[in-house]
Amino acid sequence: MEHVDDFDKQILKELEKDGRMAFSAIASTLGVSNTMVHQRVNRLTELGILTGIKPVLNEKRLGYDWGAFTGLTLEKDHDSNRIIEALKNIPEITECYYISGSYTLYIKIIARDHEHMRKVLYEQIDSIPGIAKTDSIMELGCAFKRNVTL
Template sequence: MNDLHIEPLPNIDELDEKILKLITKNARIPFLEVARECGVSGAAIHQRVQRLLNLGVVSGSEFIVNPQKMGYFTCAYMGIHLEKAKFHKQVVAELTKIPEVVECHYVTGTYAIFIKVQTKTNKHLKKLIDEDLQEIEGIASTETFISLEMEFKRQVPIK
């Protein structure tokens, strides 16, 4: 069976787009306020949002923890070279056990895996590299990029 199945794009109309623009700007916006902005009933908004959830266009809502407010002042990205491609799943399984690894991507190019880590300090980052990452079987080497400041982050555009 082919694992490379691409889902057809869902049928999204102008009302769906307007709803998406409003709820992605503020996930806590009341449905009645969205309804007022869109000129439809609250029930219609509820049904549309439920449809968008069911289609997988949006997934839930979440509170985002500010890492700095929790004492995590160092954000870094790391490219990981594997000894052999066969180590990919094993390495990813080990990476999931490290709480400071907050994102993990299988990538093309120079690295096999690219991760984002949040640590309290640069010293904490060094300890993470030396004692956790370099000890994972299958990792040949890593290259670290410390983020000095996030300039912006955003969602994909809604037409």
């Protein structure tokens, strides 16, 4: 890891427990100054290690009961940037990855129900020029999701 020491790791672990935790509470827990925590968080942000502190939404509780992982085969792989920009305009697509293997891109889609999922797949994704084929696997629930261990 680039320029990350034990204090940085401890600060990141505290923020992972609760991203809203006050810097003064982290400083107290770690036995360091509030200023040091503030400076370290700023540096970790500048280095791109800490990319933001965001809420983790429970999609199911918000009415999105259906999830799918979908592999996208493109007509021409060099169209991927244009296609990714089009995918960003579909709010139900929550993740998009470049992958190796049978597909060029792999996306995660959330939907309220099967009809909503069908509309996202057939009316929105399939209408993007350059997508040759989609292959979806329905998600039945997340066993766990976490950050990498520090």
